[in-house]
Amino acid sequence: MGMAIESTELNEVETLEGHTDRVWSLDWNPATGHSGIPLLFASCSGDKTVRVWEQNTLSSNRFTCKAVLDETHTRTVRSCAWSPSGKLLATASFDATTALWENVGGEFECVSTLEGHENEVKSVCWNAAGNLLATCSRDKSVWIWEVQQGNDVECVSVLQGHTQDVKMVKWHPTMDVLFSCSYDNTIKVWADEGESDDWQCVQTLGEPNNGHTSTVWSISFNASGNKMVTSSDDLTLKVWETENIEIQSAGEFAPWRHLCTLTGYHDRTIFSVHWSREGILASGAADNAIRFFVDNNESEVGDPKFKLLLKKENAHDMDINCVQWSPGEKPLLASASDDGTIKVWELAS
Amino acid sequence: MASGLINPNPIIYKKKDRRPRTLSSDENDVEPIDLQEIFDILFSNSIDPEHPKSLEELGVVTEEGIEVDDQKSYVRVTFKPTMEHCSMATLIGLCIRVKLMRSLPSRYKVDIRVAPGSHATEAAVNKQLNDKERVSVVLENPTLVDIIDECLTPSYD
Numbered sequence: 055m056g057m058a059i060e061s062t063e064l065n066e067v068e069t070l071e072g073h074t075d076r077v078w079s080l081d082w083n084p085a086t087g088h089s090g091i092p093l094l095f096a097s098c099s100g101d102k103t104v105r106v107w108e109q110n111t112l113s114s115n116r117f118t119c120k121a122v123l124d125e126t127h128t129r130t131v132r133s134c135a136w137s138p139s140g141k142l143l144a145t146a147s148f149d150a151t152t153a154l155w156e157n158v159g160g161e162f163e164c165v166s167t168l169e170g171h172e173n174e175v176k177s178v179c180w181n182a183a184g185n186l187l188a189t190c191s192r193d194k195s196v197w198i199w200e201v202q203q204g205n206d207v208e209c210v211s212v213l214q215g216h217t218q219d220v221k222m223v224k225w226h227p228t229m230d231v232l233f234s235c236s237y238d239n240t241i242k243v244w245a246d247e248g249e250s251d252d253w254q255c256v257q258t259l260g261e262p263n264n265g266h267t268s269t270v271w272s273i274s275f276n277a278s279g280n281k282m283v284t285s286s287d288d289l290t291l292k293v294w295e296t297e298n299i300e301i302q303s304a305g306e307f308a309p310w311r312h313l314c315t316l317t318g319y320h321d322r323t324i325f326s327v328h329w330s331r332e333g334i335l336a337s338g339a340a341d342n343a344i345r346f347f348v349d350n351n352e353s354e355v356g357d358p359k360f361k362l363l364l365k366k367e368n369a370h371d372m373d374i375n376c377v378q379w380s381p382g383e384k385p386l387l388a389s390a391s392d393d394g395t396i397k398v399w400e401l402a403s
Numbered sequence: 404m405a406s407g408l409i410n411p412n413p414i415i416y417k418k419k420d421r422r423p424r425t426l427s428s429d430e431n432d433v434e435p436i437d438l439q440e441i442f443d444i445l446f447s448n449s450i451d452p453e454h455p456k457s458l459e460e461l462g463v464v465t466e467e468g469i470e471v472d473d474q475k476s477y478v479r480v481t482f483k484p485t486m487e488h489c490s491m492a493t494l495i496g497l498c499i500r501v502k503l504m505r506s507l508p509s510r511y512k513v514d515i516r517v518a519p520g521s522h523a524t525e526a527a528v529n530k531q532l533n534d535k536e537r538v539s540v541v542l543e544n545p546t547l548v549d550i551i552d553e554c555l556t557p558s559y560d
Contacts, residue, residue: 129543
Protein backbone atom coordinates (compact mmCIF):
# COMPACT_ATOMS: atom_id res chain seq x y z
CA MET A 55 0.00 0.00 0.00
CA GLY A 56 2.91 2.31 0.70
CA MET A 57 0.89 4.24 3.25
CA ALA A 58 2.26 5.31 6.58
CA ILE A 59 0.23 3.15 8.94
CA GLU A 60 0.89 5.31 11.97
CA SER A 61 -0.78 8.31 10.41
CA THR A 62 -3.95 6.54 9.28
CA GLU A 63 -7.07 7.62 11.10
CA LEU A 64 -10.77 6.95 10.93
CA ASN A 65 -13.10 9.94 10.93
CA GLU A 66 -16.81 9.71 11.55
CA VAL A 67 -18.55 11.50 8.69
CA GLU A 68 -22.14 11.10 9.83
CA THR A 69 -24.49 9.12 12.04
CA LEU A 70 -27.80 8.34 10.36
CA GLU A 71 -30.86 7.79 12.50
CA GLY A 72 -34.28 6.71 11.32
CA HIS A 73 -34.61 2.97 11.72
CA THR A 74 -36.54 2.03 14.86
CA ASP A 75 -34.92 -1.38 15.35
CA ARG A 76 -31.55 -3.01 14.69
CA VAL A 77 -30.06 -2.35 11.25
CA TRP A 78 -29.07 -5.70 9.77
CA SER A 79 -27.49 -4.78 6.47
CA LEU A 80 -26.78 -2.09 3.89
CA ASP A 81 -25.66 -1.92 0.28
CA TRP A 82 -24.16 0.95 -1.73
CA ASN A 83 -25.59 1.53 -5.21
CA PRO A 84 -22.69 0.68 -7.57
CA ALA A 85 -23.86 3.19 -10.19
CA THR A 86 -23.30 6.11 -7.81
CA GLY A 87 -20.30 7.91 -6.35
CA HIS A 88 -18.74 8.66 -9.73
CA SER A 89 -19.54 10.47 -13.00
CA GLY A 90 -20.95 13.31 -10.91
CA ILE A 91 -23.65 11.12 -9.32
CA PRO A 92 -23.86 11.46 -5.51
CA LEU A 93 -23.48 8.27 -3.44
CA LEU A 94 -26.60 6.32 -2.56
CA PHE A 95 -27.19 3.28 -0.38
CA ALA A 96 -30.05 1.20 1.00
CA SER A 97 -30.31 -0.13 4.57
CA CYS A 98 -32.68 -2.72 6.03
CA SER A 99 -33.85 -3.38 9.54
CA GLY A 100 -35.75 -5.33 12.15
CA ASP A 101 -38.32 -2.52 11.84
CA LYS A 102 -39.48 -4.25 8.59
CA THR A 103 -38.48 -1.29 6.41
CA VAL A 104 -35.80 -0.43 3.89
CA ARG A 105 -34.41 3.09 3.82
CA VAL A 106 -32.65 4.72 0.88
CA TRP A 107 -30.01 7.33 1.77
CA GLU A 108 -28.43 9.80 -0.64
CA GLN A 109 -25.38 12.02 -0.34
CA ASN A 110 -26.49 15.65 -0.66
CA THR A 111 -23.85 16.34 -3.32
CA LEU A 112 -20.90 14.28 -4.48
CA SER A 113 -18.13 14.58 -1.84
CA SER A 114 -20.56 16.13 0.66
CA ASN A 115 -20.49 14.79 4.22
CA ARG A 116 -24.26 14.88 4.58
CA PHE A 117 -26.67 12.10 3.72
CA THR A 118 -30.46 12.42 3.56
CA CYS A 119 -33.08 9.68 3.76
CA LYS A 120 -34.77 9.81 0.34
CA ALA A 121 -37.24 6.98 0.71
CA VAL A 122 -38.69 4.52 3.21
CA LEU A 123 -39.87 1.28 1.64
CA ASP A 124 -42.51 -0.16 3.91
CA GLU A 125 -45.80 -2.02 3.76
CA THR A 126 -44.32 -4.75 1.57
CA HIS A 127 -42.32 -6.96 3.90
CA THR A 128 -44.24 -8.13 6.96
CA ARG A 129 -41.21 -9.12 9.03
CA THR A 130 -37.52 -8.19 9.47
CA VAL A 131 -35.75 -7.20 6.25
CA ARG A 132 -32.46 -9.04 6.62
CA SER A 133 -30.54 -8.17 3.45
CA CYS A 134 -30.60 -5.82 0.47
CA ALA A 135 -28.65 -5.67 -2.80
CA TRP A 136 -28.53 -3.30 -5.79
CA SER A 137 -28.25 -4.76 -9.29
CA PRO A 138 -24.94 -3.94 -11.05
CA SER A 139 -26.70 -1.27 -13.13
CA GLY A 140 -28.08 0.26 -9.94
CA LYS A 141 -31.61 0.21 -11.38
CA LEU A 142 -33.09 -2.58 -9.27
CA LEU A 143 -32.96 -3.21 -5.53
CA ALA A 144 -33.55 -6.70 -4.13
CA THR A 145 -34.61 -7.10 -0.49
CA ALA A 146 -34.73 -10.39 1.45
CA SER A 147 -36.98 -10.81 4.45
CA PHE A 148 -37.79 -13.13 7.34
CA ASP A 149 -41.30 -13.17 5.79
CA ALA A 150 -39.87 -15.82 3.37
CA THR A 151 -40.02 -13.52 0.35
CA THR A 152 -37.55 -11.50 -1.68
CA ALA A 153 -38.84 -8.27 -3.27
CA LEU A 154 -37.54 -6.46 -6.34
CA TRP A 155 -37.85 -2.68 -6.37
CA GLU A 156 -37.46 -0.26 -9.24
CA ASN A 157 -36.96 3.47 -9.05
CA VAL A 158 -39.77 4.84 -11.20
CA GLY A 159 -39.65 8.62 -11.44
CA GLY A 160 -38.16 9.05 -7.98
CA GLU A 161 -40.55 6.57 -6.32
CA PHE A 162 -39.56 3.02 -5.45
CA GLU A 163 -42.11 0.52 -6.67
CA CYS A 164 -42.16 -3.17 -5.79
CA VAL A 165 -42.14 -4.75 -9.26
CA SER A 166 -41.76 -8.41 -8.34
CA THR A 167 -41.95 -10.73 -5.33
CA LEU A 168 -39.94 -13.96 -5.25
CA GLU A 169 -41.65 -16.71 -3.29
CA GLY A 170 -40.46 -20.24 -2.71
CA HIS A 171 -38.34 -20.46 0.41
CA GLU A 172 -40.06 -22.29 3.26
CA ASN A 173 -39.09 -19.71 5.85
CA GLU A 174 -36.77 -16.74 6.62
CA VAL A 175 -34.68 -15.49 3.68
CA LYS A 176 -31.35 -14.28 5.03
CA SER A 177 -29.37 -12.98 2.10
CA VAL A 178 -29.70 -11.90 -1.53
CA CYS A 179 -26.99 -11.20 -4.14
CA TRP A 180 -26.76 -10.30 -7.86
CA ASN A 181 -24.22 -11.84 -10.24
CA ALA A 182 -21.84 -9.56 -12.16
CA ALA A 183 -24.01 -9.49 -15.30
CA GLY A 184 -27.15 -8.70 -13.35
CA ASN A 185 -29.23 -11.51 -14.88
CA LEU A 186 -28.99 -13.93 -11.93
CA LEU A 187 -30.03 -13.56 -8.30
CA ALA A 188 -29.17 -15.90 -5.45
CA THR A 189 -31.05 -16.19 -2.14
CA CYS A 190 -30.59 -18.38 0.94
CA SER A 191 -32.72 -19.28 3.91
CA ARG A 192 -33.12 -20.97 7.27
CA ASP A 193 -34.66 -23.79 5.19
CA LYS A 194 -31.00 -24.76 4.39
CA SER A 195 -31.41 -24.19 0.65
CA VAL A 196 -29.87 -21.76 -1.82
CA TRP A 197 -32.02 -20.64 -4.77
CA ILE A 198 -30.83 -19.22 -8.08
CA TRP A 199 -33.25 -17.00 -9.99
CA GLU A 200 -33.07 -15.62 -13.50
CA VAL A 201 -34.24 -12.04 -13.98
CA GLN A 202 -35.64 -11.54 -17.46
CA GLN A 203 -36.95 -8.63 -19.48
CA GLY A 204 -39.84 -6.85 -17.82
CA ASN A 205 -38.64 -7.99 -14.38
CA ASP A 206 -40.04 -11.48 -14.86
CA VAL A 207 -38.22 -13.72 -12.41
CA GLU A 208 -37.96 -17.47 -12.66
CA CYS A 209 -36.27 -19.95 -10.30
CA VAL A 210 -33.64 -21.88 -12.25
CA SER A 211 -32.16 -24.03 -9.49
CA VAL A 212 -32.63 -25.03 -5.85
CA LEU A 213 -29.35 -26.05 -4.24
CA GLN A 214 -29.39 -28.44 -1.30
CA GLY A 215 -26.23 -29.30 0.55
CA HIS A 216 -25.89 -27.23 3.69
CA THR A 217 -27.04 -29.07 6.82
CA GLN A 218 -28.13 -25.91 8.68
CA ASP A 219 -29.44 -22.43 7.89
CA VAL A 220 -27.51 -20.57 5.21
CA LYS A 221 -26.37 -17.15 6.42
CA MET A 222 -25.09 -15.49 3.24
CA VAL A 223 -24.78 -15.95 -0.52
CA LYS A 224 -22.17 -14.13 -2.59
CA TRP A 225 -21.43 -14.30 -6.32
CA HIS A 226 -17.84 -14.22 -7.51
CA PRO A 227 -17.06 -10.69 -8.86
CA THR A 228 -16.26 -11.85 -12.41
CA MET A 229 -17.48 -15.44 -12.86
CA ASP A 230 -20.88 -17.08 -12.46
CA VAL A 231 -19.68 -19.08 -9.46
CA LEU A 232 -21.72 -18.81 -6.26
CA PHE A 233 -20.49 -19.00 -2.66
CA SER A 234 -22.64 -19.67 0.40
CA CYS A 235 -21.79 -19.80 4.10
CA SER A 236 -23.73 -21.40 6.91
CA TYR A 237 -24.48 -22.16 10.54
CA ASP A 238 -23.02 -25.58 9.64
CA ASN A 239 -19.54 -23.88 9.74
CA THR A 240 -18.83 -24.43 6.03
CA ILE A 241 -18.52 -22.40 2.86
CA LYS A 242 -19.85 -24.09 -0.28
CA VAL A 243 -18.88 -23.26 -3.86
CA TRP A 244 -21.55 -23.79 -6.55
CA ALA A 245 -20.95 -23.82 -10.31
CA ASP A 246 -23.01 -24.49 -13.42
CA GLU A 247 -21.17 -27.40 -15.01
CA GLY A 248 -23.57 -28.39 -17.73
CA GLU A 249 -25.20 -26.38 -20.46
CA SER A 250 -28.60 -25.94 -18.87
CA ASP A 251 -28.67 -24.76 -15.29
CA ASP A 252 -27.02 -27.84 -13.85
CA TRP A 253 -25.75 -26.19 -10.69
CA GLN A 254 -23.62 -28.40 -8.45
CA CYS A 255 -21.61 -28.00 -5.28
CA VAL A 256 -18.03 -28.15 -6.55
CA GLN A 257 -16.24 -27.55 -3.25
CA THR A 258 -16.93 -27.44 0.48
CA LEU A 259 -14.52 -25.47 2.67
CA GLY A 260 -14.83 -26.79 6.21
CA GLU A 261 -12.78 -27.68 9.22
CA PRO A 262 -10.67 -30.32 7.38
CA ASN A 263 -9.52 -27.55 4.98
CA ASN A 264 -8.37 -25.25 7.83
CA GLY A 265 -11.89 -23.83 7.75
CA HIS A 266 -14.03 -22.20 10.41
CA THR A 267 -15.04 -23.96 13.63
CA SER A 268 -18.34 -22.11 14.08
CA THR A 269 -21.02 -20.28 12.05
CA VAL A 270 -19.66 -18.46 8.99
CA TRP A 271 -21.45 -15.10 8.69
CA SER A 272 -20.00 -13.31 5.68
CA ILE A 273 -17.94 -13.56 2.51
CA SER A 274 -16.14 -10.90 0.47
CA PHE A 275 -13.78 -10.94 -2.52
CA ASN A 276 -10.80 -8.81 -3.49
CA ALA A 277 -11.07 -6.77 -6.69
CA SER A 278 -9.42 -9.30 -9.00
CA GLY A 279 -11.40 -12.21 -7.55
CA ASN A 280 -8.48 -14.51 -6.76
CA LYS A 281 -8.84 -14.04 -3.00
CA MET A 282 -11.82 -14.37 -0.66
CA VAL A 283 -12.20 -13.48 3.01
CA THR A 284 -14.75 -14.99 5.40
CA SER A 285 -15.80 -13.98 8.92
CA SER A 286 -17.11 -16.22 11.66
CA ASP A 287 -18.52 -16.79 15.11
CA ASP A 288 -15.19 -18.55 15.82
CA LEU A 289 -13.75 -14.98 16.15
CA THR A 290 -11.46 -15.35 13.13
CA LEU A 291 -11.24 -14.01 9.61
CA LYS A 292 -9.93 -16.45 7.03
CA VAL A 293 -8.40 -15.59 3.69
CA TRP A 294 -8.69 -18.11 0.85
CA GLU A 295 -7.07 -18.05 -2.59
CA THR A 296 -7.43 -19.68 -5.98
CA GLU A 297 -5.45 -19.71 -9.20
CA ASN A 298 -6.02 -18.89 -12.81
CA ILE A 299 -9.17 -16.85 -12.84
CA GLU A 300 -8.72 -16.63 -16.65
CA ILE A 301 -8.81 -20.41 -17.11
CA GLN A 302 -11.78 -20.65 -14.78
CA SER A 303 -13.70 -18.13 -16.81
CA ALA A 304 -13.53 -20.65 -19.64
CA GLY A 305 -15.44 -23.18 -17.54
CA GLU A 306 -12.70 -25.02 -15.67
CA PHE A 307 -12.97 -24.95 -11.91
CA ALA A 308 -9.84 -24.52 -9.81
CA PRO A 309 -10.30 -25.18 -6.09
CA TRP A 310 -9.91 -22.64 -3.33
CA ARG A 311 -7.43 -23.16 -0.53
CA HIS A 312 -6.80 -21.64 2.88
CA LEU A 313 -4.17 -18.88 2.76
CA CYS A 314 -4.17 -17.54 6.32
CA THR A 315 -6.23 -16.97 9.47
CA LEU A 316 -6.50 -13.59 11.20
CA THR A 317 -7.08 -14.37 14.84
CA GLY A 318 -6.99 -12.50 18.16
CA TYR A 319 -8.47 -9.23 16.89
CA HIS A 320 -12.21 -9.36 17.66
CA ASP A 321 -13.47 -10.92 20.87
CA ARG A 322 -17.09 -11.51 19.84
CA THR A 323 -18.78 -12.85 16.69
CA ILE A 324 -17.50 -11.20 13.49
CA PHE A 325 -20.69 -10.58 11.52
CA SER A 326 -19.24 -8.76 8.54
CA VAL A 327 -16.13 -8.36 6.47
CA HIS A 328 -15.68 -6.34 3.28
CA TRP A 329 -12.66 -5.99 0.99
CA SER A 330 -12.17 -2.57 -0.65
CA ARG A 331 -11.00 -2.29 -4.25
CA GLU A 332 -7.84 -0.70 -2.85
CA GLY A 333 -7.15 -3.87 -0.85
CA ILE A 334 -8.21 -2.80 2.65
CA LEU A 335 -10.19 -5.34 4.68
CA ALA A 336 -12.78 -3.90 7.07
CA SER A 337 -14.42 -6.11 9.69
CA GLY A 338 -17.33 -5.33 12.02
CA ALA A 339 -18.26 -7.47 15.00
CA ALA A 340 -20.45 -7.99 18.05
CA ASP A 341 -17.68 -6.39 20.13
CA ASN A 342 -18.84 -2.98 18.73
CA ALA A 343 -15.47 -2.54 17.00
CA ILE A 344 -14.37 -2.06 13.40
CA ARG A 345 -10.94 -3.25 12.34
CA PHE A 346 -8.92 -2.64 9.18
CA PHE A 347 -6.27 -4.91 7.71
CA VAL A 348 -3.89 -4.63 4.78
CA ASP A 349 -1.69 -7.05 2.89
CA ASN A 350 1.64 -7.31 4.64
CA ASN A 351 3.93 -6.73 1.67
CA GLU A 352 7.13 -7.11 3.66
CA SER A 353 6.08 -10.43 5.13
CA GLU A 354 8.65 -13.18 5.05
CA VAL A 355 7.96 -16.89 5.27
CA GLY A 356 6.10 -17.54 8.51
CA ASP A 357 5.09 -13.92 9.05
CA PRO A 358 1.45 -12.88 9.12
CA LYS A 359 0.23 -12.20 5.59
CA PHE A 360 -2.07 -9.40 6.74
CA LYS A 361 -1.43 -6.74 9.31
CA LEU A 362 -3.74 -4.60 11.40
CA LEU A 363 -3.96 -1.10 9.91
CA LEU A 364 -6.34 0.43 12.43
CA LYS A 365 -8.81 -0.51 15.12
CA LYS A 366 -11.85 1.48 16.14
CA GLU A 367 -13.24 0.40 19.50
CA ASN A 368 -16.80 1.48 20.36
CA ALA A 369 -17.54 2.41 16.77
CA HIS A 370 -21.18 1.78 17.74
CA ASP A 371 -22.98 1.37 21.07
CA MET A 372 -24.04 -2.18 20.17
CA ASP A 373 -23.19 -5.07 17.80
CA ILE A 374 -22.04 -4.15 14.28
CA ASN A 375 -23.90 -6.27 11.74
CA CYS A 376 -22.56 -4.98 8.45
CA VAL A 377 -19.65 -2.93 7.07
CA GLN A 378 -19.54 -1.91 3.39
CA TRP A 379 -17.12 0.22 1.34
CA SER A 380 -18.70 2.68 -1.08
CA PRO A 381 -17.94 2.87 -4.78
CA GLY A 382 -16.08 5.93 -6.06
CA GLU A 383 -12.55 7.19 -6.03
CA LYS A 384 -12.34 7.92 -2.33
CA PRO A 385 -14.42 5.14 -0.77
CA LEU A 386 -16.32 5.78 2.43
CA LEU A 387 -17.19 2.98 4.82
CA ALA A 388 -20.73 2.55 6.16
CA SER A 389 -21.52 0.44 9.23
CA ALA A 390 -24.93 -0.82 10.42
CA SER A 391 -25.63 -1.67 14.03
CA ASP A 392 -28.03 -3.12 16.58
CA ASP A 393 -28.10 0.42 18.02
CA GLY A 394 -30.41 1.36 15.13
CA THR A 395 -27.94 3.71 13.45
CA ILE A 396 -25.80 3.67 10.35
CA LYS A 397 -22.48 5.45 10.54
CA VAL A 398 -20.46 6.70 7.59
CA TRP A 399 -16.68 6.77 8.03
CA GLU A 400 -13.71 8.14 6.13
CA LEU A 401 -10.35 6.43 6.38
CA ALA A 402 -7.79 9.22 6.09
CA SER A 403 -4.05 9.00 5.93
CA MET B 404 -47.33 -26.93 27.92
CA ALA B 405 -49.82 -29.66 27.21
CA SER B 406 -47.32 -32.50 27.52
CA GLY B 407 -46.78 -34.14 30.90
CA LEU B 408 -43.96 -33.15 33.15
CA ILE B 409 -40.68 -34.60 32.01
CA ASN B 410 -39.21 -34.58 35.50
CA PRO B 411 -42.19 -34.74 37.90
CA ASN B 412 -40.05 -34.99 41.04
CA PRO B 413 -37.25 -32.47 40.85
CA ILE B 414 -34.93 -31.87 43.77
CA ILE B 415 -35.88 -28.63 45.47
CA TYR B 416 -33.04 -26.47 46.75
CA LYS B 417 -33.50 -23.94 49.53
CA LYS B 418 -33.60 -20.31 48.48
CA LYS B 419 -30.71 -18.27 49.81
CA ASP B 420 -31.35 -15.23 51.96
CA ARG B 421 -30.13 -12.05 50.38
CA ARG B 422 -29.65 -8.48 51.43
CA PRO B 423 -32.61 -6.30 50.54
CA ARG B 424 -32.03 -3.84 47.72
CA THR B 425 -31.46 -0.27 48.77
CA LEU B 426 -33.03 2.18 46.39
CA SER B 427 -30.94 5.09 45.26
CA SER B 428 -32.33 8.40 46.41
CA ASP B 429 -30.95 10.31 43.45
CA GLU B 430 -32.39 9.35 40.10
CA ASN B 431 -29.32 10.64 38.31
CA ASP B 432 -27.01 8.21 40.05
CA VAL B 433 -25.49 5.82 37.59
CA GLU B 434 -25.95 2.57 39.42
CA PRO B 435 -23.61 -0.14 38.32
CA ILE B 436 -25.24 -3.47 37.71
CA ASP B 437 -24.07 -6.12 40.11
CA LEU B 438 -24.74 -9.75 40.91
CA GLN B 439 -27.66 -8.77 43.12
CA GLU B 440 -29.40 -7.10 40.21
CA ILE B 441 -28.99 -10.12 37.97
CA PHE B 442 -30.33 -12.35 40.78
CA ASP B 443 -33.32 -10.09 41.18
CA ILE B 444 -34.00 -10.20 37.46
CA LEU B 445 -33.68 -13.96 37.16
CA PHE B 446 -34.97 -15.18 40.49
CA SER B 447 -38.06 -13.04 40.82
CA ASN B 448 -39.75 -15.26 38.28
CA SER B 449 -40.35 -18.86 37.58
CA ILE B 450 -38.97 -19.38 34.12
CA ASP B 451 -38.75 -23.13 33.95
CA PRO B 452 -41.82 -24.09 31.95
CA GLU B 453 -41.77 -27.57 33.46
CA HIS B 454 -41.96 -26.48 37.05
CA PRO B 455 -43.90 -23.75 38.77
CA LYS B 456 -40.93 -23.17 41.09
CA SER B 457 -38.22 -20.62 40.76
CA LEU B 458 -35.08 -21.44 38.82
CA GLU B 459 -33.06 -21.05 41.99
CA GLU B 460 -35.07 -23.57 43.97
CA LEU B 461 -34.62 -26.08 41.19
CA GLY B 462 -30.89 -25.51 41.00
CA VAL B 463 -31.22 -24.52 37.32
CA VAL B 464 -29.47 -21.24 37.98
CA THR B 465 -27.23 -20.77 41.00
CA GLU B 466 -25.14 -17.87 42.22
CA GLU B 467 -22.03 -19.60 40.98
CA GLY B 468 -23.54 -19.76 37.51
CA ILE B 469 -23.77 -16.01 37.10
CA GLU B 470 -20.82 -13.85 36.13
CA VAL B 471 -21.29 -10.11 35.75
CA ASP B 472 -18.79 -7.41 34.82
CA ASP B 473 -20.45 -4.01 34.75
CA GLN B 474 -17.29 -2.28 33.52
CA LYS B 475 -17.33 -4.46 30.44
CA SER B 476 -21.16 -4.56 30.25
CA TYR B 477 -21.01 -8.33 30.25
CA VAL B 478 -23.11 -11.10 31.80
CA ARG B 479 -22.72 -14.82 31.43
CA VAL B 480 -25.31 -17.21 32.81
CA THR B 481 -24.48 -20.89 33.06
CA PHE B 482 -27.59 -22.94 33.77
CA LYS B 483 -28.25 -26.58 34.51
CA PRO B 484 -31.22 -28.14 32.76
CA THR B 485 -33.30 -30.18 35.21
CA MET B 486 -32.41 -33.40 33.39
CA GLU B 487 -29.62 -34.46 31.09
CA HIS B 488 -31.98 -34.97 28.20
CA CYS B 489 -34.36 -32.19 29.14
CA SER B 490 -35.93 -31.14 25.86
CA MET B 491 -36.70 -27.80 27.43
CA ALA B 492 -33.06 -26.72 27.73
CA THR B 493 -33.26 -24.41 24.72
CA LEU B 494 -36.52 -22.89 25.91
CA ILE B 495 -35.19 -22.30 29.44
CA GLY B 496 -32.09 -20.67 27.95
CA LEU B 497 -34.22 -18.52 25.65
CA CYS B 498 -36.35 -17.39 28.58
CA ILE B 499 -33.22 -16.40 30.52
CA ARG B 500 -31.97 -14.48 27.48
CA VAL B 501 -35.28 -12.69 26.89
CA LYS B 502 -35.63 -11.82 30.56
CA LEU B 503 -32.14 -10.28 30.64
CA MET B 504 -32.67 -8.55 27.27
CA ARG B 505 -35.81 -6.88 28.57
CA SER B 506 -34.27 -5.91 31.91
CA LEU B 507 -30.68 -4.89 31.28
CA PRO B 508 -29.44 -1.72 29.53
CA SER B 509 -28.92 -2.30 25.81
CA ARG B 510 -25.14 -1.92 26.13
CA TYR B 511 -25.00 -5.36 27.77
CA LYS B 512 -23.55 -8.40 26.02
CA VAL B 513 -25.11 -11.60 27.30
CA ASP B 514 -23.85 -15.15 26.88
CA ILE B 515 -26.08 -18.03 27.96
CA ARG B 516 -24.83 -21.59 28.19
CA VAL B 517 -25.72 -24.91 29.76
CA ALA B 518 -23.31 -26.12 32.43
CA PRO B 519 -20.50 -28.22 30.99
CA GLY B 520 -21.47 -31.88 31.12
CA SER B 521 -25.06 -31.18 32.12
CA HIS B 522 -26.75 -31.83 28.82
CA ALA B 523 -26.48 -34.40 26.07
CA THR B 524 -26.40 -31.86 23.23
CA GLU B 525 -24.56 -29.11 25.08
CA ALA B 526 -22.72 -27.59 22.11
CA ALA B 527 -25.82 -27.49 19.91
CA VAL B 528 -27.94 -25.85 22.62
CA ASN B 529 -25.24 -23.26 23.36
CA LYS B 530 -24.80 -22.42 19.68
CA GLN B 531 -28.55 -21.84 19.20
CA LEU B 532 -28.88 -19.69 22.31
CA ASN B 533 -26.06 -17.39 21.21
CA ASP B 534 -27.00 -16.98 17.53
CA LYS B 535 -28.78 -13.64 17.62
CA GLU B 536 -30.33 -14.14 14.21
CA ARG B 537 -32.02 -17.34 15.36
CA VAL B 538 -33.10 -15.61 18.58
CA SER B 539 -34.58 -12.71 16.60
CA VAL B 540 -36.47 -15.19 14.42
CA VAL B 541 -37.97 -16.75 17.56
CA LEU B 542 -38.94 -13.33 18.89
CA GLU B 543 -40.88 -12.61 15.68
CA ASN B 544 -42.93 -15.78 16.20
CA PRO B 545 -46.06 -14.87 18.22
CA THR B 546 -46.66 -18.46 19.37
CA LEU B 547 -43.15 -18.78 20.79
CA VAL B 548 -43.28 -15.31 22.34
CA ASP B 549 -46.53 -16.35 24.08
CA ILE B 550 -44.82 -19.44 25.50
CA ILE B 551 -41.84 -17.38 26.68
CA ASP B 552 -44.11 -14.75 28.24
CA GLU B 553 -46.01 -17.48 30.03
CA CYS B 554 -42.76 -18.87 31.40
CA LEU B 555 -41.76 -15.38 32.51
CA THR B 556 -44.96 -14.72 34.43
CA PRO B 557 -44.09 -14.06 38.08
CA SER B 558 -44.78 -16.97 40.45
CA TYR B 559 -45.86 -15.41 43.72
CA ASP B 560 -44.63 -18.17 46.01
